[in-house]
Amino acid sequence: MKKKRARARTRPAARPAARPPAISPAQALWLELMPFYIREAWLLDDRRLSEWLDLFTDDVLYFMPRRKNVPRREAHRELTPLGDLAILEEDKRYLEMRVARLDTGMAWAEDPPSRTRHLVGNLEVTPLARGEVQARTAFLVYRSHLETDHQILSGCRDDVLRKVQGAWKIARRTIVLDANVLLDKNLSVFL
Amino acid sequence: MGATRKHVVIDPATGKIDRRIFSDQAVYDDEMERIFGRAWLMIGHESLLPAPDDYFHTYMGEDPIILTRDGGGRLHALLNMCRHRGNRVVRCDDGNANRFMCTYHGWTYRNDGALDHVPGKSEAYYDALDRASLGLVEARVETYAGIVFATWAKDGPSLEAYLGDARWYLDTVFNRRDGGMQALGPMKWLEPANWKVMVDNCSDNYHVPTTHLSSARVQSKYLGRPRLSHKDQFESPNRHAFVNGHSITFRDADDNVPRYVHGVSSETFQLFQDYHDATMPEVERRLGTLRARRVQLGNHSIFPNGILGLRLALPRGPRQTEFWHFVLVDREAPEAIKHIIRVGSQANNGAAGMFEQDDVDNWRQVTAASASRHGRRYPQDLSMGLGHAGPHPEYPGLVSERYISENNQRLFYQRWEEFMNAESWADIPLDPIKARFDGTATMRG
Numbered sequence: 001m002k003k004k005r006a007r008a009r010t011r012p013a014a015r016p017a018a019r020p021p022a023i024s025p026a027q028a029l030w031l032e033l034m035p036f037y038i039r040e041a042w043l044l045d046d047r048r049l050s051e052w053l054d055l056f057t058d059d060v061l062y063f064m065p066r067r068k069n070v071p072r073r074e075a076h077r078e079l080t081p082l083g084d085l086a087i088l089e090e091d092k093r094y095l096e097m098r099v100a101r102l103d104t105g106m107a108w109a110e111d112p113p114s115r116t117r118h119l120v121g122n123l124e125v126t127p128l129a130r131g132e133v134q135a136r137t138a139f140l141v142y143r144s145h146l147e148t149d150h151q152i153l154s155g156c157r158d159d160v161l162r163k164v165q166g167a168w169k170i171a172r173r174t175i176v177l178d179a180n181v182l183l184d185k186n187l188s189v190f191l
Numbered sequence: 192m193g194a195t196r197k198h199v200v201i202d203p204a205t206g207k208i209d210r211r212i213f214s215d216q217a218v219y220d221d222e223m224e225r226i227f228g229r230a231w232l233m234i235g236h237e238s239l240l241p242a243p244d245d246y247f248h249t250y251m252g253e254d255p256i257i258l259t260r261d262g263g264g265r266l267h268a269l270l271n272m273c274r275h276r277g278n279r280v281v282r283c284d285d286g287n288a289n290r291f292m293c294t295y296h297g298w299t300y301r302n303d304g305a306l307d308h309v310p311g312k313s314e315a316y317y318d319a320l321d322r323a324s325l326g327l328v329e330a331r332v333e334t335y336a337g338i339v340f341a342t343w344a345k346d347g348p349s350l351e352a353y354l355g356d357a358r359w360y361l362d363t364v365f366n367r368r369d370g371g372m373q374a375l376g377p378m379k380w381l382e383p384a385n386w387k388v389m390v391d392n393c394s395d396n397y398h399v400p401t402t403h404l405s406s407a408r409v410q411s412k413y414l415g416r417p418r419l420s421h422k423d424q425f426e427s428p429n430r431h432a433f434v435n436g437h438s439i440t441f442r443d444a445d446d447n448v449p450r451y452v453h454g455v456s457s458e459t460f461q462l463f464q465d466y467h468d469a470t471m472p473e474v475e476r477r478l479g480t481l482r483a484r485r486v487q488l489g490n491h492s493i494f495p496n497g498i499l500g501l502r503l504a505l506p507r508g509p510r511q512t513e514f515w516h517f518v519l520v521d522r523e524a525p526e527a528i529k530h531i532i533r534v535g536s537q538a539n540n541g542a543a544g545m546f547e548q549d550d551v552d553n554w555r556q557v558t559a560a561s562a563s564r565h566g567r568r569y570p571q572d573l574s575m576g577l578g579h580a581g582p583h584p585e586y587p588g589l590v591s592e593r594y595i596s597e598n599n600q601r602l603f604y605q606r607w608e609e610f611m612n613a614e615s616w617a618d619i620p621l622d623p624i625k626a627r628f629d630g631t632a633t634m635r636g
Contacts, residue, residue, distance in 0.1 A: 064543070066376075066378055068283075068284040068285070069282060069283045069284045070283050070284065070285075070286065071283060071286070074286065083533075084375055085375035085376040085377075085378060085516075085517065085518050085533060085536070085537060086378075086537050087378055087537065087541065087542065087543055088543050089533070089534050089537050089538075090534075090538065093413055093414075094534075094538050096413065097409045097410060097413050097414075097538075097545070098545060100409045100412070100413070101405045101406055101408075101409045101545060102405075104404070104405040104408055104409065105405075106404050106405040106408075107405040107406075107549065108402065108405075108549040108552060108553070109549050109551065109552065146552070180284070180379065181379040181380060181381060181513060182378075182379065182380035182381065182542050183380075183381055184380065184542065185380075185381070185382055185383055185551045185552070185555065186380075186382075186542050186543070186547070186548035186551045187542040187543035187548070188543070188548045
């Protein structure tokens with residue numbers, strides 16, 4: 001730092017500072033949301049789950065359809081629709097129950113807790129009507145449990161975000177795992 | 192082949208069982224022949240393939256099965272194995288097709304199993320291939336109240352005789368409404384546990400207040416779910432019954448309360464009570480007064496690997512099981528009720544289910560203990576309630592005096608021995624059907 005300043009002083013005739021490159025509104029939105037997802041990942045991995053719950057609107061739908069083997073030409077049938085049996089089809093109350101359960105000290109699937117690492121990227125943002133935003137991300141989640149159990153969960157999230165009192169909240173999350181038969185003994189970590 | 196090996200694993204006088212059956216490869220291999228090769232196996236539900244030419248891919252034990260409905264509406268359970276080299280002819284989970292083509296050499300089968308087309312029939316095979324004998328291998332199929340079962344045993348009994356008086360209890364859920372049930376699912380996942388551990392767990396209500404207390408507690412707080420404690424379980428009016436090889440628990444109470452299902456809350460309970468009351472005349476007509484008003488099926492297992500309704504424990508080696516979770520709903524129930532049952536089912540059962548996720552580590556460690564060099568010298572103790580079960584004047588099967596009992600588990604391992612030691616179906620005892628099936632419901636629905 002010191003050196004830089006010194007150099008600047010010795011060059012009083014330097015070109016005027018370049019104007020910051022113009023950012024499009026879409027880029028600005030992307031830059032606003034990427035830290036949102038990084039923060040979410042840290043909240044999950046740090047097990048700060050009540051703060052994580054605050055990232056969701058009260059009317060959230062947290063949905064993980066099943067994923068079937070179907071012919072390529074019938075790709076519309078690959079994900080099971082709402083109304084069919086899902087892996088997760090939760091409202092805020094169910095999410096709160098899941099978090100409250102962990103605090104009882106008797107939620108054995110997560111006590112002792114899993115060690116997780118959520119890597120979230122490939123963010124793609126699309127503005128929707130009424131100020132809502134669609135944000136798609138891809139994730140790799142590593143889970144280590146008890147002594148040697150370990151799993152990698154690969155998938156994507158398709159979120160609808162909405163601003164509530166100035167802060168982005170997730171109003172709908174669709175999680176699609178890259179799996180047909182889940183290889184994991186259970187799915188007790190949040191994605 | 193182990194044809195002469197005698198499997199003696201339980202001492203009925205003490206309830207001690209040899210824990211090696213949960214991890215021994217030779218035992219497992221015999222199970223695949225002697226149990227999964229013989230028993231009627233639950234494989235699906237008619238509602239999964241409602242239209243002509245629909246199919247649903249499933250398993251009989253480890254064997255991949257295409258459950259088809261042919262153009263005439265008849266069901267077939269076909270081994271998914273091309274008769275030429277053995278490649279699968281279906282790779283999708285379900286669909287609609289009247290032909291299945293092997294992707295290796297193009298042999299093509301009709302959905303009733305017949306070998307329809309062989310490339311080079313004349314040019315390569317000199318018209319010498321006996322196509323009639325090379326259809327897909329077909330298992331026997333029968334249905335009960337829309338649930339599809341299949342067996343490899345040509346000498347086995349009818350499905351009706353196989354279910355026997357267990358149907359008296361099963362009817363109270365699966366044969367309840369004129370419109371039948373609708374299956375949704377399956378959700379599929381692998382559990383690192385022996386298949387028998389989860390089957391035997393179906394009658395283990397002793398574990399519920401310990402294993403599942405966290406889920407029950409938060410659901411009491413958030414949904415008004417009935418409290419769960421050891422005291423409640425010990426004083427429960429529920430019963431345990433072992434009927435013709437099948438493990439049943441049921442609620443025995445004449446208080447006109449709808450069957451408890453996951454997902455119901457204090458806000459939605461009235462919806463279920465109203466549905467219960469509105470359908471009671473129909474249910475009474477179908478099942479007779481005693482069953483309609485007094486008996487509610489609880490946790491249960493249809494031998495060998497049906498788990499709590501239409502859910503399957505598919506063996507994948509001695510220490511691994513593929514779980515299939517379906518939910519069944521009354522087809523004619525109001526949408527609001529179907530929604531609550533579906534959401535409650537995924538929230539509590541299945542890989543991510545709050546209740547079910549807490550079972551798995553117990554089951555895997557029980558399985559692992561059976562492989563422990565030292566631990567496996569010590570038997571499991573299933574002595575709970577020994578000598579406190581027997582025939583009942585009203586209820587079929589061997590009924591335990593109390594709900595919390597290991598009577599069904601002991602009898603499950605004795606049933607397992609009967610299958611494992613039998614040379615043929617003639618050696619496997621079946622109880623005669625003695626129950627009175629009041630009402631209009633039949634095997635067909």
